[in-house]
Amino acid sequence: MVFRLLNEKSRIFAHADPYAVSDYVNQHVGSHCIRLPQTYGAEASLSHRTFGDLDLCRISYGGSVRVTSPALETIYHLQLLLSGHCLWRGGPEREQYLTPGELLLINPDDPVDLTYSDDCEKFILKLPARLIEQVCRDNQWSMPREGVRFASRYNLDDIEGFGNLLALICEEAESEQAVPQIAEHFTRIIATKLLAQVANNVKRLPQDEHSASFERILHFIDSNLQQDISLEQLAELARVSPRTLYGLFEKHVGSTPKHFIRQKKLEKVHACLSDPSVRVRNITEVALDYGFLHLGRFSECYKSTFGELPSDTLRRREA
Known part of the structure; x- marks a missing residue:
């Protein structure tokens, strides 16, 4: 080599x-x-x-x-x-x-x-x-x-x-x-x-009639992470019932809509705390910007997802 x-x-x-x-x-x-x-x-x-x-x-x-x-x-x-x-x-x-x-x-x-x-x-x-x-x-x-x-x-x-x-x-x-x-x-x-x-167990299925609708949902979520996103909004956007909406999320991302949105918000907070080009006054402000009102629960979810506390991420980028 x-x-x-x-x-x-x-x-x-x-x-x-x-x-x-x-x-x-x-x-x-x-x-x-x-x-x-x-x-x-x-x-x-x-x-x-x-x-x-x-x-x-x-x-x-x-x-x-x-x-x-x-x-x-x-x-x-x-x-x-x-x-x-x-x-x-x-x-x-x-x-x-x-x-x-x-x-x-x-x-x-x-x-x-x-x-x-x-x-x-x-x-x-x-x-x-x-x-x-x-x-x-x-x-x-x-x-x-x-x-x-x-x-x-x-x-x-x-x-x-x-x-x-x-x-x-x-x-x-x-x-x-x-x-x-x-x-x-x-x-x-x-x-x-x-x-x-590399051989794996992920299924890359052909698109069905709901794929375009689900793509609109993903784009909407990414564009509105600082807002409160309701299931009713997503169901109306995809023109499906709430029950069908749950089925779409289970099929495409193996998660519920609520859990998926929370995960995307956490990832955005992590990106802000990791990127030196993003101005961050304090962790509380960033967490509140993305709808995390219970800061103790937010820290627990953050650590469970990224393996470290938000303060550790911010400290590492400033080192």
Whole structure:
């Protein structure tokens, strides 16, 4: 592979204690535990960048190490093996060795059990589940109730242009003039490309007579997120009964109208708090602008959706 995935500017650790690297990964990339054999001298290295809602990580533990986790819960991990080999235990009687150029896509509810070889190095892309769900909603693809699941193992060459795309994302992430809108754009491309080119359980159904009406509904919601949007308004816009309206939302986005609108409002608040170009006086003002009157409940919903409090998002953009 000739793709350049993170350079020295992104280096966090070099020749480091594997447990120190593991602690950092737990904070920024995904919760896990590591186990090393009763030998010492392993020197780990790690490079890391945050790019919008993505986390990019290049990691080597410098020795044989077993990495386990019950599940990643709200994130997908895309792991590209750069060198060495990795033993993946995907369930009873399901052990497979990954070799350089192979990809492992770990779904949010998949347990993690990986053993690195001494010379193993990986590139890991962390993708929040809500971004995959958002692309499905925007494209009106039918999401299964159990959530979107991808096939686990494939070759980099199976996804046309994916290696170059990862390299370009790393280059943009390391740019001195990073632009939030560019990060958002590339994030959508990554999520869309995975959904379109990697085997998964999402159904991309042909449009029916209600599709145009539902598209009008989505446009109306996006254009009026600072307003109180009633179910009666949406039903009248789509020229359907409230019962049919619920059916449309269930079919196209796997959600109720109320939950979908709240999710879109939360995403807009998150975008405002994340983007340095958007002037924010305080979190309360932004929350009230989008109709969140109970601030304690708003903070709980926000943390449940994005994995951090609104104050954490605002603090991170100001760092």
